[in-house]
Amino acid sequence: MSAANPTGLFEGLLHDLSIVRLKRTVRLGIKSLWLHRLRSLLTVLGIVFGVCSVIAMLAIGEGASYQAQENIKSLGSQNIILKSVKPPEEQKVSDKGSQSYVMQYGVTYKDVKNIRATIPGVTVVMPSRLIREYAWNISRRVDCEMVGTVPWYPEMRNHRVAQGRFFTETDMEGRANVCVLSAEVVSALFPLEAPLGRHIRVGGNYYQVIGVMEPRGPDVKGDEKQDTSKTTGKYLYLPLETIKLRYGEVLMRRRTGSFEAERIQLHEVTVKVHSLEDVASVADAIKQTLEHNHKKKDYDIVVPLELLRRAEDTKRIFNIVLGSIAAISLLVGGIGIMNIMLASVTERTREIGIRRALGARRHDIVLQFLVETVLLSGAGGVIGVLLGVAIPFVVTWTAGMKTIITFWSPILAFTISGLVGVVFGIYPAIRAAQMDPVEALRHE
Amino acid sequence: MASSIVQFDDVRKTYQMGLVIVEALRGVSFGIEPGDYISIMGPSGCGKSTLLNLLGCLDRPTSGRYLLGSEDVSQMSDDALSSVRGARLGFVFQSYNLIQQLSVLENIEIPLYYQGRPEAESRATALALASRVGLEARIEHKPFELSGGQQQRVAIARALVNDPLVILADEPTGNLDSTSGKEILRLFDELNRQGKTLIMVTHDNSVAEHARRAIRLRDGLIESDVRR
Ligand SMILES: Nc1ncnc2c1ncn2[C@@H]1O[C@H](COP(=O)(O)OP(=O)(O)O)[C@@H](O)[C@H]1O
Ligand SMILES: [Mg+2]
Numbered sequence: 001m002s003a004a005n006p007t008g009l010f011e012g013l014l015h016d017l018s019i020v021r022l023k024r025t026v027r028l029g030i031k032s033l034w035l036h037r038l039r040s041l042l043t044v045l046g047i048v049f050g051v052c053s054v055i056a057m058l059a060i061g062e063g064a065s066y067q068a069q070e071n072i073k074s075l076g077s078q079n080i081i082l083k084s085v086k087p088p089e090e091q092k093v094s095d096k097g098s099q100s101y102v103m104q105y106g107v108t109y110k111d112v113k114n115i116r117a118t119i120p121g122v123t124v125v126m127p128s129r130l131i132r133e134y135a136w137n138i139s140r141r142v143d144c145e146m147v148g149t150v151p152w153y154p155e156m157r158n159h160r161v162a163q164g165r166f167f168t169e170t171d172m173e174g175r176a177n178v179c180v181l182s183a184e185v186v187s188a189l190f191p192l193e194a195p196l197g198r199h200i201r202v203g204g205n206y207y208q209v210i211g212v213m214e215p216r217g218p219d220v221k222g223d224e225k226q227d228t229s230k231t232t233g234k235y236l237y238l239p240l241e242t243i244k245l246r247y248g249e250v251l252m253r254r255r256t257g258s259f260e261a262e263r264i265q266l267h268e269v270t271v272k273v274h275s276l277e278d279v280a281s282v283a284d285a286i287k288q289t290l291e292h293n294h295k296k297k298d299y300d301i302v303v304p305l306e307l308l309r310r311a312e313d314t315k316r317i318f319n320i321v322l323g324s325i326a327a328i329s330l331l332v333g334g335i336g337i338m339n340i341m342l343a344s345v346t347e348r349t350r351e352i353g354i355r356r357a358l359g360a361r362r363h364d365i366v367l368q369f370l371v372e373t374v375l376l377s378g379a380g381g382v383i384g385v386l387l388g389v390a391i392p393f394v395v396t397w398t399a400g401m402k403t404i405i406t407f408w409s410p411i412l413a414f415t416i417s418g419l420v421g422v423v424f425g426i427y428p429a430i431r432a433a434q435m436d437p438v439e440a441l442r443h444e
Numbered sequence: 445m446a447s448s449i450v451q452f453d454d455v456r457k458t459y460q461m462g463l464v465i466v467e468a469l470r471g472v473s474f475g476i477e478p479g480d481y482i483s484i485m486g487p488s489g490c491g492k493s494t495l496l497n498l499l500g501c502l503d504r505p506t507s508g509r510y511l512l513g514s515e516d517v518s519q520m521s522d523d524a525l526s527s528v529r530g531a532r533l534g535f536v537f538q539s540y541n542l543i544q545q546l547s548v549l550e551n552i553e554i555p556l557y558y559q560g561r562p563e564a565e566s567r568a569t570a571l572a573l574a575s576r577v578g579l580e581a582r583i584e585h586k587p588f589e590l591s592g593g594q595q596q597r598v599a600i601a602r603a604l605v606n607d608p609l610v611i612l613a614d615e616p617t618g619n620l621d622s623t624s625g626k627e628i629l630r631l632f633d634e635l636n637r638q639g640k641t642l643i644m645v646t647h648d649n650s651v652a653e654h655a656r657r658a659i660r661l662r663d664g665l666i667e668s669d670v671r672r
Contacts, residue, residue, distance in 0.1 A: 012523060021560065028546075035545045354541045357502060358602070359530015359558035361523045437502045441541070 009433060012363035022371070029372040043340040044380030046333030047420065051384025051413045052391065054326040058409045059392035061322065063402035065315045072307045078276060080283050080303050082107050082269040086262075087296040105298035106264040111290060115271060119285045121278045126150055126270045129243055135236055136201040137189040144185055144234035146202065148243030154213075164196050164211030172239040179207040183215035184233035200236075205246055207238065279305045330416060333380065334424035341373050341428035352432050353440025362433040369432050373425025374418060381417030385410045448475035448511070449609050449641060450499065455508035455518075457494050457664075468494040470664040471508070476610065481636040482643045483652035486661035492645045493614070495661065499643065500533055500612050501525045513609055530558045534603030536644075538615035540595040542587040548598050549574060549583040555606045566605075573601040577631065593624030600631060604640075611635070613644035617651055629654050 033040045084106025112127050129148035134141050153159070154166050167178050179200065186195050199206045213235075273282045283303045290299055345352070352365055389410060392403035457469040468491045476482065484492055497503040498510065501517055504525075510518040517528055535541075542551045549570050556566035574583050577597040587595055596616065603611050616632070617625035633654055636642050646652050660667040 016560075020563075024557065024563070031545050350541070351543055354543060355554065355558070356526065357500070357529060357535050357541075358555045359526055359606075361526040361558070363523075364526075364558055438497050441502070441537070 009363050009366055009430065012361060013366055016361075016363060017367075021367075025367055025371045026375065029368065029375050032372060033375060039340065040376060040379075043337055044333070044376050044383070046329065046336040047377050047380030047417050048333075048384040048387065050326060050329030050333045051381050051417050052387040053329065054322065055385060055388025055405070055409050055413055056391035056395075057322055057325075059388075059403040059405045060395060060401065061315070061318050062404040062406060063392075063396075065311060065318070066404055067402050068311045069308060072304045072311060076270075076272070077305045077308060078273050078279065080271040080273060080279065080286060080301065082111070082266075082271070082286070082290070083300045083302065084264050084267055085298060085300045087298040104263040105296065106266060107269050107290075107299050108265040108293075111293060111299075112266065112269055114289050114293065115286060118289065119282060121274050121282055122271055126153060126272070127240060127266045128153075128268050128270075129240065129247075129264075130267050131243065131247060133202050133236075135185065135189065137198070140189050140191075142185055142188040142234055144236050146236045146238060146243065148238055148240040150240055153237065160214045161211045162214040164209070166211055166237070167239050172241050175241045175245045176239060177205065177207045177242060178210045178239070180211040180213060180237040181209055182213050182233055182235040182237075185236060186212050188234065202236070203246070207236075213237070276305065279303065326413075326416075330420050333417075334377070334420040337373060337377055337421065338424040338428060341369065341376075341425060342431065344372075345369065345428050345432040348432075349435060349440050349443040352435050353437050353443065356435075356437035357441060365433040366429040369429035370422065370425045373428065374421035377417050377421030377424075378414075381414040384417065385414050388413065447477055449478050449513055450476035451509075451511040452498075453509040453511075455498060455505045455510060457491075457498060457503070458506045467664055469498070469505070472664075472666055473508075474659070474666060474669060476641060476643070478609075478641055479636070479639050480641050480643075481632075481654070481656045482659060483655035483657070484643065484645045484659045484661065485647070485649075485652055486667070490661040491664045492661055494664075496612055496614055496643070496645050499610070500535060501529050526558075530555050531606060532609045534606065534608035534611040536596070536599050536603050536611065536613035536616045538618040540587070540592070540599045540619070542595055542598055542602075544587055547584050547586060548579060548590070551587065551598055552602045552605055554602065559606070569605055570601070573604050574598075576604075577601045591624070592620050593627055596620060596624070596628050597631065600628070600635075604635070610641045610643060613642065615646055616644055617646070617648070625651070 087105055107127075109127070115122065127150060131146045131148070133144065133146050135144050135146075147153075151166060151168050151172055154161055161180065162183070164180070166180055167176065170176075171178050181189070181195060181200075189195070189200060190198070195209045195212060198209050200209060201207075271282070271286065273279045280303075283301065283306065287301060290301070355365065355368075389405060392405055395401055396403050452472055452474050455469055455472045456467070459466040459468055472495065484495065486492055494503075498505055501512070501520075502525075504520075505518050508518065509516060512528065512532060515528070517525065520528065529535075543554070546554075549567070552570040552573055553566045556569065571580070571583065574580050577600055579594060579597055579601070582590060582594065587598070590598065596619075603613075613632075617628055620628065629651065632642055632644070636656075642655070644651070644655065652658055657669070657671045659669045
């Protein structure tokens with residue numbers, strides 16, 4: 001016998017390969033595997049679970065990360081949002097004290113002025129105050145959110161005025177009693193008449209309607225305000241200075257046995273950075289400015305871009321972990337298959353001898369066992385893909401979680417399971433092919 | 445001699461077992477003419493199986509020359525020997541050696557499958573041979589559903605399917621009861637009458653008597669070669 005050389009084996013294999021031959025070999029392979037149905041099934045279980053868990057986990061992870069990214073994107077990736085938060089010490093005091101007490105915290109007008117004056121690359125700064133009130137048109141009433149803001153609000157939020165105009169710097173400085181209505185408020189307060197020029201009453205004051213905003217889809221920053229269901233889309237836009245004049249900076253809240261008052265100048269400030277690359281440096285500059293001016297941590301800085309980057313990082317790590325799990329489980333699955341194929345080769349030594357005596361060349365034997373292994377792992381891959389595609393549907397259906405099955409993940413998983421068959425099938429197949437026909441025929 | 449289909453010239457086979465060298469065949473020369481019907485006999489360990497393996501191209505001689513048809517097969521490559529086995533030789537084994545997961549018909553087809561013959565043609569040939577050995581009713585059966593005699597007839601059909609130069613049989617009746625054994629030998633006699641060349645290794649004198657030429661081996665050498 002000449003020393004068996006694997007390269008020669010594969011040259012012969014490729015030279016001899018044809019569709020017809022492959023089809024017959026596949027048919028023979030299925031017959032052999034079918035002879036040991038249970039064993040075949042148990043053999044591929046590793047591959048099945050590997051492929052299935054990878055597809056399912058990818059779909060769940062993809063869904064979660066998509067949701068997170070959408071939420072973050074809706075905040076605007078060029079924006080930096082400053083929010084007033086009640087500092088923890090203040091909270092304690094207000095819980096203990098039964099006497100009236102005015103708490104002062106949050107982002108201030110001075111902060112806004114500082115930011116505009118000292119930080120370059122900031123296109124717009126939009127401070128706003130939110131107050132929930134009832135608005136009246138004679139006897140019609142609507143529960144809405146008063147937004148005290150700045151004249152450049154529309155361009156900042158990409159929200160255009162449909163009729164009339166938005167208030168101006170002059171309105172702002174003059175603390176004019178003017179307001180702009182959202183489309184939802186118009187339909188509630190002025191179902192029949194034209195609103196422009198009319199007056200509405202909020203609290204004890206009257207405001208002239210000077211404009212109406214274009215209708216908009218559902219609110220994007222849904223997580224930030226409580227009780228949004230009633231006031232969704234119902235906004236009354238007023239000059240920030242007017243609101244300050246009318247409501248002052250102190251908000252009163254009645255509590256059992258006492259008043260609680262909070263003084264917050266600005267609830268929220270949105271800083272729009274001119275270019276995406278500057279977002280991080282501007283955010284740092286703002287942090288420093290605020291740290292310098294605030295003794296307590298009574299503000300919060302949200303950088304959507306940073307969150308987005310962090311979400312992307314998290315996803316990358318998740319994918320690496322997932323990839324490792326997938327690799328390990330496919331490796332384990334592949335070793336399982338190789339183990340069984342080696343046992344099968346030994347068990348079928350005599351069959352190999354018979355085939356060799358009847359004219360099978362070594363590469364015919366390689367092809368036979370390789371095809372069997374690939375069939376096994378491929379079948380495992382198919383079952384795994386089916387289960388892996390079904391599981392996300394079940395998860396969405398039962399837990400209501402969003403899942404996304406990317407188009408390539410089943411294809412990739414299936415291809416890899418096929419490759420596992422080839423990689424882990426080669427060694428047993430070569431073992432089979434290198435048997436000496438005489439020895440093989442004498443076996444057992 | 446020119447008409448020989450098998451020609452052995454001073455064929456030797458030695459096995460190395462560690463430090464010990466076993467000379468299984470120590471210079472064997474003989475020729476086989478078409479239509480010969482040969483029995484090979486001899487005591488255990490005299491080299492019968494070794495000789496049959498060499499004749500069957502399952503192994504290569506250590507030295508000497510082996511002509512099969514007009515080809516020198518003594519130093520052919522493994523792949524070439526496989527092709528020679530598939531195209532020019534037929535094997536009948538003591539223990540039938542059928543493949544268990546395949547049907548009777550598929551078992552008969554194997555040599556043609558490895559020669560890459562078209563499926564329809566192989567099927568027709570295999571079918572014809574199944575009926576020649578009287579198993580046309582069993583073609584879809586699996587080997588374990590058949591008696592020993594029937595299995596050996598399948599093996600004979602398989603040995604005939606490639607229309608070989610020589611059919612090599614190793615104790616073909618060794619595992620059979622006397623009735624089935626006689627049936628197989630009757631089939632061999634008939635094949636030989638039709639011109640097939642047969643070589644069989646046997647222990648049994650009554651089996652050897654069916655052959656027309658008796659070769660006796662002793663210690664790796666031909667002791668006698670008699671025609672009747
Ligand atoms: N693969 C082998 N390795 C080593 N020695 C062998 C091998 N095959 C056969 N032999 C030796 O060669 C001699 C002939 O064996 P064999 O041809 O099997 O005899 P027979 O078939 O007549 O009983 C014996 O001594 C046997 O031990
Ligand atoms: Mg022997």
